[in-house]
Structure formats: C-alpha cells, structure tokens
Amino acid sequence: MTEPVSDDRWGEAQVAEREYWQWPAIDAREFVQILAGLAEAAVWASQRFPDESPPAGDWLEIGIGPLGIGCIHFLPQAASKRLVAIDPLERIHRTELSLPRPLLAAVEVARSMYDHHLAPGEATALESSRFGLAVLHNVLDHVRDPKAVLQEARRVLRPKGILFLACDTHSRLHQVRHKLVIRRTDPESWLVRAHPFQFRPSELFALVDDNGFQVLSHNLANRLVTETVGKTTRLLILARRN
DSSP states (O other): OOSOOOHHHHHHHHHHHHHHTSTTSSOHHHHHHHHHHHHHHHHHHHTTOGGGSOOSSEEEEEOOOTTOOOGGGGSTTGGGSOEEEEESSOOOOGGGOOOOHHHHHHHHHHHHTEEEEEOOTTOOOOOTTOEEEEEEESOTTTSSOHHHHHHHHHHHEEEEEEEEEEEEEOOHHHHHHIIIIIHHHOTTSHHHHTOSOOBOHHHHHHHHHHTTEEEEEEOOSOHHHHHHTOOOEEEEEEEEEO
C-alpha cells in the first residue's frame, strides 16, 4: 500500500516519533548506533555518485528528525555546501539532550552546519529546482503520503539532480505476519504506531520510477529473496531526476 494515510493515522505516527526521542529512552549507545547507520549510508552513497563527484549546488535532507543530525552531514564535502533540512517535528532543545559531552558536541556541530525548516516532506515550501542532492534517510515509511514526498523531492531538485533514498523494506512473508499477528497482538508498540507504511523492495523501486527518477544504483544482492521471504533490509537507492 502506498496511498496516503488519514490525518489521524499520521498524527499517531508523529506522537510515536516524539516518544522515541524522549530521553533517557535514547541513551549514548543508541545514539552511537544511529550515527553509525547515518555514516554507513553516506559512505555507500558517496562511492556511487555519478561521475564520482558530489552533486553540485545546495543539498537537502527531507525528514532529518528532531535531533538535528542527518545522513547529509556525513557526506563528502558537506562542510563546503549550503545544507538545508526539513522535518515536521521541532528540534529537541539542547537542555533536553541527556548525552555525554562528546556526543552533545556532535549534535551542536551538526546543527550549526545547516538551515532547519519546520515542514512536512509533502510540502517543504522550498524553491523549485534549487538543490543538486535530496536525501531521504529512514523517513519514507513514516510519512503521510510517500508519493507526494517523492514528487516534492523531484520538484526541488535541479534537472538531473540526485536522490539518495534509504528505507527499511520487508518481504511479502513479513508483511503477512505483520498484518495477521503483530498488528493484532501488539498494536500499541512503537514499531506499529510509528510506521504508517511497510514497503517491499518492489514497491519502493516502483515509487521511485513512477515519480520521475531513474535508479542508478541499489544495494540489494538478491532481489527475489528479499522480496519474498528475506529479513528486513534497509534498501539504499541512488537515483537521478528525469
């Protein structure tokens, strides 16, 4: 399913997101794991940029999260770019971050590197054809309308601009189990409430293709296994705006 969810369902997901980011639920170990995932994704993308060079122009991250550290911060030459990011949740105030000083310093540096805008991914209110790169890291399964988010990303990208998408995908077997078992036995869990969508790899590729992008690279070794019976996999896609 890729059709928009109701306002009530998306509102429930946003409440769950706020709960996730309330300290001390996110401790130092969890924080470091989050950073590791961002860095690994950034390295993968940077090694596959067309022409082996970072995209020109300003860079955007859609759905950077209330922490204010995104995948975009770990990309090569990020320090020399004008970075912009948007999220529907306000950034967590510094006084609410119960982190060791070295990790708190990482947050402060990241926040100093970009312009933060409070907006949903479906309607960023940013200029059309402004950005050379748009990043959607671990966000598309949290939004209200995935199609609209990708259409908005295409709108703000320059012609032949680059989209980097990272999203958890699930097999058909997992989707059946989630629908018949997990949603019925544990409907109040964070994993259920915070994720309005669960994509199979084929659904994510179709979304990218159908909304104006050409896939350049992805990280799936065996698409058939991942699609049918495989474990949850974070699918990484590098694509160019048509």
